[in-house]
Amino acid sequence: MPTCWLVRADESHKPIQLLHYHTHTLGRGPETQIKDQKCSRQQVELRADCNRGFVTVKQLGSNPTSLDDVVVGKGNQVTFKPGQKLYMVNRLYPYTLQFREESTSAGASGEKSKAMKRPHQRDAHEERDQDKEKSCRVSAPSCSNSAARPDQTHAPEKEPAAHWSQGLKVSMQDPSMQVYKDEKVVVIKDKYPKARFHWLVLPWDSISSLKALRPEHVELLKHMERIGARMAQQCPGSDTLRFRLGYHAIPSMSHVHLHVISQDFDSPCLKNKKHWNSFTTDYFIESQDVIAMLERDGRVSVKDGTSELLKLPLRCHVCHQEQTTIPKLKEHLRGHASS
DNA sequence: GTTTTGATGA
DNA sequence: TCATCAAAAA
Numbered sequence: 266m267p268t269c270w271l272v273r274a275d276e277s278h279k280p281i282q283l284l285h286y287h288t289h290t291l292g293r294g295p296e297t298q299i300k301d302q303k304c305s306r307q308q309v310e311l312r313a314d315c316n317r318g319f320v321t322v323k324q325l326g327s328n329p330t331s332l333d334d335v336v337v338g339k340g341n342q343v344t345f346k347p348g349q350k351l352y353m354v355n356r357l358y359p360y361t362l363q364f365r366e367e368s369t370s371a372g373a374s375g376e377k378s379k380a381m382k383r384p385h386q387r388d389a390h391e392e393r394d395q396d397k398e399k400s401c402r403v404s405a406p407s408c409s410n411s412a413a414r415p416d417q418t419h420a421p422e423k424e425p426a427a428h429w430s431q432g433l434k435v436s437m438q439d440p441s442m443q444v445y446k447d448e449k450v451v452v453i454k455d456k457y458p459k460a461r462f463h464w465l466v467l468p469w470d471s472i473s474s475l476k477a478l479r480p481e482h483v484e485l486l487k488h489m490e491r492i493g494a495r496m497a498q499q500c501p502g503s504d505t506l507r508f509r510l511g512y513h514a515i516p517s518m519s520h521v522h523l524h525v526i527s528q529d530f531d532s533p534c535l536k537n538k539k540h541w542n543s544f545t546t547d548y549f550i551e552s553q554d555v556i557a558m559l560e561r562d563g564r565v566s567v568k569d570g571t572s573e574l575l576k577l578p579l580r581c582h583v584c585h586q587e588q589t590t591i592p593k594l595k596e597h598l599r600g601h602a603s604s
Numbered sequence: 605g606t607t608t609t610g611a612t613g614a
Numbered sequence: 615t616c617a618t619c620a621a622a623a624a
Contacts, residue, residue: 429624518605
């Protein structure tokens with residue numbers, strides 16, 4: 266089980282360990298070094314779930330604690346995940362989360378080379394592949410783990426294992442994963458593509474989710490869409506392929522990412538109803554719609570009950586015919602592909 | 605970007 | 615066979 270650390274983003278004090286399922290009350294005091302009178306001594310109540318990789322945050326104090334840009338509100342409770350920023354009070358005193366494996370004894374821990382064996386399936390549809398560099402080195406992640414690792418005085422080549430939900434953050438920094446990059450964004454191939462072509466466009470700037478989007482992000486989102494569209498346009502067979510560009514309403518992975526996915530849905534990684542519905546119902550929000558919403562409302566809202574869309578019956582996205590099982594749906598899709 | 609594995613039931 | 619659910623993994 267990983268350990269959970271509450272990391273002060275400005276590194277003004279050492280990370281605070283949150284014990285699994287323990288209730289930690291935090292606020293003004295020596296532990297946080299916050300002396301601000303606006304901050305209660307019992308500002309927040311934190312409870313970490315180290316297995317599932319999140320912390321529930323309850324605001325106890327009167328002044329606002331916020332998660333990203335959203336105020337929690339007194340008595341309210343929210344879920345705090347890696348990648349998000351928690352502000353103790355009045356948008357001040359930023360904190361992030363870090364889950365990592367405990368390695369009490371050096372050298373005894375198992376190897377965790379991240380550039381190990383990758384599934385064989387990906388090469389099936391790959392026509393072009395410029396750099397075949399299979400380097401084993403993994404460039405150091407941008408987040409400063411060292412600051413949160415006081416015990417690590419030796420064996421610096423071993424990074425702590427990141428929680429799976431931070432996988433995107435790790436992959437986007439890995440040159441061997443990057444398909445395109447510029448000063449604003451990076452494109453990687455989806456690790457488990459749900460179609461013959463499936464990329465993710467990620468901003469270098471960490472934006473945890475759609476909820477954190479603000480009007481100042483509009484230009485960035487437009488850039489992401491342009492780059493995504495270019496990826497689609499430049500891929501082999503683009504003349505006959507249809508693509509959609511959009512966001513999952515409720516993604517599992519931290520860090521905002523734009524899906525660029527071809528509409529064949531021909532992939533062994535597409536295995537269940539959730540996979541299907543997350544790309545063929547309103548759970549998939551078009552990039553244009555996100556941008557329009559942000560320009561019109563100043564933020565992006567996700568309707569209540571959106572998660573229920575994942576349970577809808579399987580329906581063909583081309584002819585809207587309902588299919589009873591995944592294998593039948595796949596067979597049906599092959600019919601559309603050949604015609 | 606969760607996937608994988610296993611148990612259970614239709 | 616296939617879907618659904620829960621738990622584990624990294």
